[in-house]
Amino acid sequence: MAKRSNIRRISAEFDANDYFEDAGQIADLDLLERKWSPDDKPRRAKKHEKTPKHHNNNEAPNGHTHHTREQRYVKNIIPRTDGQAKLMEAIDRDNLVLALGPAGTGKTYLAIAKAVEALKAGRVGRIVLCRPAVDAGENIGFLPGDMEDKLAPYLRPLYDALADRLPAKSLKSMMAEGLIEIAPVAFMRGRTLNNAFVVIDEAQNCTYMQLKMLLTRLGWNSSMIVTGDPAQSDLLPELSGLATAAERLEEMEDISVIRLAKEDVVRHPLVARMLNTL
Known part of the structure; x- marks a missing residue:
């Protein structure tokens, strides 16, 4: 008991x-x-x-397991202004294009979109993106890490534009294989860029001699797009060489100089209005 x-x-x-x-x-x-x-x-x-x-997130109601699919970027770039239409036509027609205009006109985005399009179509073998490592009037001191870590903040806008045109996995693999290269101006001396689509961004922060060096890197079966806003240079006015180079090259054949205006701004409407005031 x-x-x-x-x-x-x-x-x-x-x-x-x-x-x-x-x-x-x-x-x-x-x-x-x-x-x-x-x-x-x-x-x-x-x-x-x-x-x-209990069904997991990847299991369909019918019992079949569908794997996570990579996001597809099937965006067709359509010009939103007359200036952008002229720029896209010039990129398709000429091997060297200089796109000058204020902020928000889509210069960098259109250039990188055309570069990705040419690489996917097999017209070029690689993409080379170049940008000067110049501070916007504020020195934050030495950055930690190796060379890539130090340059990452300066090249961030290029990564953002590429990420909007390519899936993350494809972008990472292409950069690992060397199909997409992002390089600062300091390491372009002596190179010959054959079978490449070259984009030189923020060229208003390059001196005249730097631009001359960069423009003469153009090789066979290559295209080069130079973008910048001469009115927003972080260099002294007499040091920036973009406006001078554009004036001298504008008269040459097979070279297009596209000058965008505030009417071509596709960013927030306030940007175009501020350009008239500032």
Whole structure:
């Protein structure tokens, strides 16, 4: 009798503490014959009992598992202004294009979009993006890390534009394979860029001699787009060479100089209005 009372007391305590998932499981147990003890685990469900199935996030209701698919970027670039239409036509026609205009006119985005389009179509073998590492009037000191870490803040706008045109996995693999290269101006001396689509961004922060060096890197079966805003140079006015280079090259054949205006701004409407005031 003492043994039965102890067993009832212990089972009542475990039942009160919700040790079992179902209170009816206690009635199914033969406590004396099975020599049940509090250390025993709750019984497993019987074979004839059905347990609810839990579908994971990748399992469809019909039982088929569909794998996570990579996001597709099937955006067709359509010019939104007359100036952008002229720029896109010039990129398709000439091997060297200089796009000058205020902020928000889509110079960099259109150039990188055309570069990705040419690479996908097989017209070029690689993309080379170049940008001067110049602070916007504020020196934050030495940056930690290796060369790539130090240059990452300056090249961030190029990464953003590429990420908008390519899936993350494709962008990472292309950069690892060398199909897409992002380089600062300081390391372009002596190179010959054959079978490449070259984009030189923020060229207003290049001196005249730097621009001359960059423009003469153009090789066979290559295209080069130079973008910048002469009115927003972080250099002294007499040091920036973009406006001078554009004036001298504008008269040459097979070279297009596209000058965008505030009417071509596709950013926030306030940007175009501020350009008239600032």
